[in-house]
Amino acid sequence: MRGPGWQLCKQLITRRVHSSSYALKEVELTSVRYPDLKRGPFGRLTDSDVTHFRRLLGAERVITEDLDGYNTDWLRSVRGASQLVLRPRSTEEVSAVLRHCHERRLAVCPQGGNTGLVGGSVPVFDEVVLSTSLMNKIIDLDTNSGALVCEAGCVLETADAYLAERGFMMPLDLGAKGSCQIGGNVSTNAGGLRLVRYGGLHGTVLGLEAVLANGDVLDCMSTMKKDNTGYDLKHLLIGSEGTLGVVTKVAISCPRRPACVNLVMLAVRSFEDVLSTYQFAQSQLGEILSSIEFMDGASQECVVNNLNMSHPLPGHPFYMVVETSGSRDTHDEEKLSLFMEEAMQRELVTDGVLATDVGQIKSLWQFRERIAEALLGDGYCFKYDISLPLNAFYEVLENLLYSDGNIHLNMTTRDFDAAVLSKIEPSLYEWTAQHGGSISAEHGLGLKKRNFIGYSKSPSAVALMQQLKTMLDPHGILNPHKVLPDN
Amino acid sequence: MRGPGWQLCKQLITRRVHSSSYALKEVELTSVRYPDLKRGPFGRLTDSDVTHFRRLLGAERVITEDLDGYNTDWLRSVRGASQLVLRPRSTEEVSAVLRHCHERRLAVCPQGGNTGLVGGSVPVFDEVVLSTSLMNKIIDLDTNSGALVCEAGCVLETADAYLAERGFMMPLDLGAKGSCQIGGNVSTNAGGLRLVRYGGLHGTVLGLEAVLANGDVLDCMSTMKKDNTGYDLKHLLIGSEGTLGVVTKVAISCPRRPACVNLVMLAVRSFEDVLSTYQFAQSQLGEILSSIEFMDGASQECVVNNLNMSHPLPGHPFYMVVETSGSRDTHDEEKLSLFMEEAMQRELVTDGVLATDVGQIKSLWQFRERIAEALLGDGYCFKYDISLPLNAFYEVLENLLYSDGNIHLNMTTRDFDAAVLSKIEPSLYEWTAQHGGSISAEHGLGLKKRNFIGYSKSPSAVALMQQLKTMLDPHGILNPHKVLPDN
Numbered sequence: 001m002r003g004p005g006w007q008l009c010k011q012l013i014t015r016r017v018h019s020s021s022y023a024l025k026e027v028e029l030t031s032v033r034y035p036d037l038k039r040g041p042f043g044r045l046t047d048s049d050v051t052h053f054r055r056l057l058g059a060e061r062v063i064t065e066d067l068d069g070y071n072t073d074w075l076r077s078v079r080g081a082s083q084l085v086l087r088p089r090s091t092e093e094v095s096a097v098l099r100h101c102h103e104r105r106l107a108v109c110p111q112g113g114n115t116g117l118v119g120g121s122v123p124v125f126d127e128v129v130l131s132t133s134l135m136n137k138i139i140d141l142d143t144n145s146g147a148l149v150c151e152a153g154c155v156l157e158t159a160d161a162y163l164a165e166r167g168f169m170m171p172l173d174l175g176a177k178g179s180c181q182i183g184g185n186v187s188t189n190a191g192g193l194r195l196v197r198y199g200g201l202h203g204t205v206l207g208l209e210a211v212l213a214n215g216d217v218l219d220c221m222s223t224m225k226k227d228n229t230g231y232d233l234k235h236l237l238i239g240s241e242g243t244l245g246v247v248t249k250v251a252i253s254c255p256r257r258p259a260c261v262n263l264v265m266l267a268v269r270s271f272e273d274v275l276s277t278y279q280f281a282q283s284q285l286g287e288i289l290s291s292i293e294f295m296d297g298a299s300q301e302c303v304v305n306n307l308n309m310s311h312p313l314p315g316h317p318f319y320m321v322v323e324t325s326g327s328r329d330t331h332d333e334e335k336l337s338l339f340m341e342e343a344m345q346r347e348l349v350t351d352g353v354l355a356t357d358v359g360q361i362k363s364l365w366q367f368r369e370r371i372a373e374a375l376l377g378d379g380y381c382f383k384y385d386i387s388l389p390l391n392a393f394y395e396v397l398e399n400l401l402y403s404d405g406n407i408h409l410n411m412t413t414r415d416f417d418a419a420v421l422s423k424i425e426p427s428l429y430e431w432t433a434q435h436g437g438s439i440s441a442e443h444g445l446g447l448k449k450r451n452f453i454g455y456s457k458s459p460s461a462v463a464l465m466q467q468l469k470t471m472l473d474p475h476g477i478l479n480p481h482k483v484l485p486d487n
Numbered sequence: 488m489r490g491p492g493w494q495l496c497k498q499l500i501t502r503r504v505h506s507s508s509y510a511l512k513e514v515e516l517t518s519v520r521y522p523d524l525k526r527g528p529f530g531r532l533t534d535s536d537v538t539h540f541r542r543l544l545g546a547e548r549v550i551t552e553d554l555d556g557y558n559t560d561w562l563r564s565v566r567g568a569s570q571l572v573l574r575p576r577s578t579e580e581v582s583a584v585l586r587h588c589h590e591r592r593l594a595v596c597p598q599g600g601n602t603g604l605v606g607g608s609v610p611v612f613d614e615v616v617l618s619t620s621l622m623n624k625i626i627d628l629d630t631n632s633g634a635l636v637c638e639a640g641c642v643l644e645t646a647d648a649y650l651a652e653r654g655f656m657m658p659l660d661l662g663a664k665g666s667c668q669i670g671g672n673v674s675t676n677a678g679g680l681r682l683v684r685y686g687g688l689h690g691t692v693l694g695l696e697a698v699l700a701n702g703d704v705l706d707c708m709s710t711m712k713k714d715n716t717g718y719d720l721k722h723l724l725i726g727s728e729g730t731l732g733v734v735t736k737v738a739i740s741c742p743r744r745p746a747c748v749n750l751v752m753l754a755v756r757s758f759e760d761v762l763s764t765y766q767f768a769q770s771q772l773g774e775i776l777s778s779i780e781f782m783d784g785a786s787q788e789c790v791v792n793n794l795n796m797s798h799p800l801p802g803h804p805f806y807m808v809v810e811t812s813g814s815r816d817t818h819d820e821e822k823l824s825l826f827m828e829e830a831m832q833r834e835l836v837t838d839g840v841l842a843t844d845v846g847q848i849k850s851l852w853q854f855r856e857r858i859a860e861a862l863l864g865d866g867y868c869f870k871y872d873i874s875l876p877l878n879a880f881y882e883v884l885e886n887l888l889y890s891d892g893n894i895h896l897n898m899t900t901r902d903f904d905a906a907v908l909s910k911i912e913p914s915l916y917e918w919t920a921q922h923g924g925s926i927s928a929e930h931g932l933g934l935k936k937r938n939f940i941g942y943s944k945s946p947s948a949v950a951l952m953q954q955l956k957t958m959l960d961p962h963g964i965l966n967p968h969k970v971l972p973d974n
Binding site for chain 2: 142144145147188189191195199200202203204216217218219220221222223224225226227228229230231232233235236238239240244256258259279282283284285286287288325326327328331334335387388389436437438439440441442443444445449453456457458460461462464465467468471483484
C-alpha cells in the first residue's frame with residue numbers, strides 16, 4: 001500500500017434519460033460532430049505511400065478496407081476517417097513507418113486495444129492508424145524480482161494470465177483488461193482498480209522503449225527498481241497519450257500474486273456513510289486492502305437491466321466493493337470479518353455479501369467492471385472522471401445529491417446531444433477546479449477534454465508541455481488534436 | 488508494498504586500508520583534484536551583482552564569508568570556490584535571483600541539506616550557492632488523504648516529526664534525515680530504507696513547484712493521487728539534481744503511521760544465505776515487510792571502532808535488518824516469529840535479535856544508518872552504489888567474495904588516491920553494465936559519476952537529456968558539471 005490513498009472518483013452519479021437497451025447505429029463522423037475542429041497542414045496519403053508501406057510490412061499488414069473498428073471508439077462517441085491501418089510487428093518496423101510519415105508530414109494515430117474513453121485512440125480526420133496489436137510478445141520475466149518485459153501490444157489479461165502461472169500478477173487491473181494493451185495502458189497512464197495497493201504506472205513501470213515522431217528509437221529500458229542515472233525520461237511517455245512517441249516495449253514491476261484474496265460487496269445508505277466506511281476500511285484493513293470502490297444504485301440498475309444480470313443486494317442507494325489481498329488467510333479473514341462486524345454495528349453498512357473463492361470474486365467484480373458497458377446500452381454516454389480532495393466531497397455533498405444537481409458524472413441519452421453537453425461543460429470543470437480537483441483522474445484528455453486542460457494544469461505547465469511537443473514532434477504528426485489544447 | 492522489490496545494493500563489501508580514526512584536514516579544491524575540469528563560459532561575480540542581491544534579499548541573507556560549509560561536501564571529497572551564498576525565503580525570491588543570474592550568465596549551485604554523496608550539492612568552481620534552508624515552512628497537511636504540502640527546505644526528520652503527531656509518516660527515510668531537505672530529496676530522487684514498502688518519489692510525489700533557469704516559476708502543484716491531464720512534468724524535476732530547475736515546493740503522499748513496528752537484526756553466514764533469507768522474508772512477511780537491508784561484517788566493525796558503539800551480534804560475516812509495519816500487533820508478531828523460527832531451522836540465519844519498542848528499534852537501525860559516517864573516520868571513502876538483477880548477484884558471487892576481488896563498493900583510504908580511483912573506475916561500471924545493472928542505484932550522478940552515464944543509459948536517452956537541458960537552461964547556468972557528461 002502506498003499510503004492512505006483514495007480514489008473516490010468514479011460512477012458517483014449515474015443519470016439515465018432512457019433505461020431501455022438500444023440498437024447500435026453508425027457513429028457520426030468526428031469532423032461533423034465537432035465542426036470547429038480543423039485538419040492540420042498534414043500531407044495527404046498517396047498511392048505511392050501505400051506502396052511504400054506494403055514494401056515495408058508486406059501487403060497483409062497494410063489494411064485499406066473495413067476500417068470502421070479502427071476509426072470508431074469503444075464508447076461509439078467519435079469516428080475518424082482514416083483510409084489506412086498499419087500493423088507493424090517490431091520496433092524497427094514502427095521506426096521505418098514513422099520515419100516515412102515524418103518526412104511526408106503524414107499524421108499518425110497510434111492505437112492499442114482502442115478502449116480509451118476520451119476519444120484519444122482513434123483518428124480525428126484521416127490520420128494513418130498505427131496498430132500495436134501484432135507486437136504482443138512477452139520477452140522476459142525475472143522470477144526473482146517480478147520484472148516483466150513485454151511488447152506494447154500484449155493484452156493486459158493475457159499478460160496477467162502468463163504471470164499467474166508463475167506466481168505473479170500485473171500491478172494494474174481494469175474493466176477493459178480483455179482488450180486493452182500494455183502499451184496503451186502506459187501511454188494513457190491507466191489507473192485501475194488496485195492503485196490503492198500497488199500504486200500507479202509512474203511507480204511500477206521500470207523502463208520502456210518508444211519510437212519518436214521522426215523514427216528515432218528512444219531506449220529507456222531497465223529492469224532495475226533503483227536506477228538514478230540522469231533524467232527519468234520514461235515518465236514523459238507515460239500518460240502522453242501517443243503524442244510524444246509510440247511506446248513499443250515496457251518493463252514493469254509485477255508483485256507476487258497474493259496467497260489469499262477476499263472480497264465484500266456492501267450496501268450503504270448514504271454518500272456520507274460511503275466516506276466514513278472508506279476511512280474505517282483504511283484504518284482496519286491497512287496493508288491488506290487491495291481495492292476499494294463505490295458505485296451508486298443507478299449504475300447497478302443499469303447493469304441489471306442492460307446486461308441481464310441478477311444483483312446480490314438489490315435496491316440500495318450505494319454500494320461498495322472492498323477487496324483484501326494478503327499472505328495468511330486466517331489473519332486476513334479475521335481482519336475482514338472484524339471490519340464487517342464493526343461497520344454493521346456502527347450502522348455504516350446496511351447489508352453485505354462476502355466472496356472468498358475465485359469464481360465468486362470474479363462474479364461480484366462484474367458489477368463494478370461492467371458499468372461502462374452497461375451504460376452504453378442506453379445510447380450515448382457523457383463520461384466524467386474527476387478527482388477531488390475528500391473534504392471537498394463532504395462540502396458539496398448537498399449540492400451533489402440532494403439538490404436537483406446539475407453535476408452528473410455519467411449521463412446517458414439516446415443520442416449525442418450538444419445541448420446537454422453545453423450544460424455540463426465547462427461548468428463541471430470549473431467546479432472541480434474550484435475545489436482543487438482534477439478534471440480527468442485517469443481517463444486522460446484525448447480529444448474530448450484537451451481544451452479543458454487549463455482547469456487542472458497551470459499556464460506555465462501547459463506552455464512547457466507545448467515546448468516539449470514541439471521539440472519531440474516538430475511537425476505535430478503524432479496523434480494530432482489530442483492532449484494539448486487548440487492554438 | 489509495491490511488488491517483490493529488492494534493493495540489495497548497499498554496503499556490499501567494505502574494504503578498509505586503515506582502521507584507525509582520522510583527524511579532519513582541509514579538502515583539496517575540486518579544480519585541483521580534477522584538473523581536466525574546465526570552468527564554463529559563465530559571467531564573473533561583480534560587486535554590482537552582490538549589491539543587486541542585497542537589495543533583493545537584504546544584507547543578512549547574502550553571505551560572502553566563511554563559506555567552507557557550503558563549498559565542501561559531507562563526504563569531504565570535493566570543495567568548490569564559491570564566493571557567494573544566497574538564502575531566499577520564498578519562491579518569488581528564488582525567481583528574482585535566477586532571473587538575474589540568467590541575464591548575467593552567472594552559474595548557480597542549488598543546495599539543500601548538502602548531504603549528497605556524488606559531489607552534486609556543492610559548487611565545482613565559483614558557482615553562486617542558492618541555499619533553500621530558509622524555505623522550511625510546512626504549508627498544509629490533508630488529514631484525510633495524507634497529502635503534505637511543504638517548502639523545499641523542510642528537513643526530512645522535522646517533517647516526519649510533524650507528521651508523527653498527526654498519525655502520518657514520510658514515505659521515505661534516510662540515514663541523513665536529520666539534515667537532508669525535501670527539496671534535495673526530490674531533486675536527487677532519494678530512495679532510502681522503506682522503498683520496498685512505500686515506493687520511490689516518482690510514485691509518492693503528488694506535485695511540485697520549481698523555478699526554471701530563467702526565473703520562470705513552473706507550477707506543477709497538485710495534491711491528487713490521480714490526475715491524468717497532460718504530460719506529467721514533475722517527473723522531469725525529480726532526480727534532475729538541480730540541473731533543470733530549483734524545486735521550491737513539494738506535495739507528497741504520506742502513509743498513515745503503522746500501529747505496530749518490529750525489527751530484527753539477523754546474523755548470516757554467507758552472501759548466498761543473505762539472498763535466500765531475502766526471498767524467504769518476501770514470501771513470509773509479504774505486505775507487512777517495510778524494510779530489508781543487509782550489511783557485511785567489515786561495515787559493522789567500522790561502526791563499532793570508529794563510532795565507539797557496542798554491537799549486539801559481534802563477529803559475523805553478514806547481517807540483515809528486517810523491519811515489519813502493520814495494523815495488528817498480534818498478527819505481525821506471529822508472522823515475524825514464524826519467519827525467524829523457520830529461517831533458523833533452515834539454517835539461513837545463525838543468530839538474531841528482536842526489537843519491538845521504539846527505543847530499541849532506533850538503536851538497532853544505527854548500525855545500518857551510521858555506516859557512511861563511520862567510514863569517514865577512516866579518511867577518504869570511495870563510494871559505489873550499484874544495483875543488479877538478483878540472478879547477476881548469484882552469478883558473480885565467487886568473483887565478488889571468494890577471489891581477491893577487485894570490486895569494492897566502499898573502500899576507504901587515508902587520503903584521496905587517484906591511483907586507487909583508476910583501479911576501480913571504469914572497470915566496476917563496465918562490469919555493472921554487462922550484468923544489466925545501474926551504476927547509481929540511488930545516489931545520483933552529480934559531479935563524480937556524470938561521465939559514466941553511458942554505462943546505464945542509452946545514447947538516445949542521453950541525447951534527449953541534453954536536448955531537454957538546452958531547452959530548459961539554454962545558458963547552462965544551473966548546477967554545471969553535474970549529471971550530464973562533458974561534451
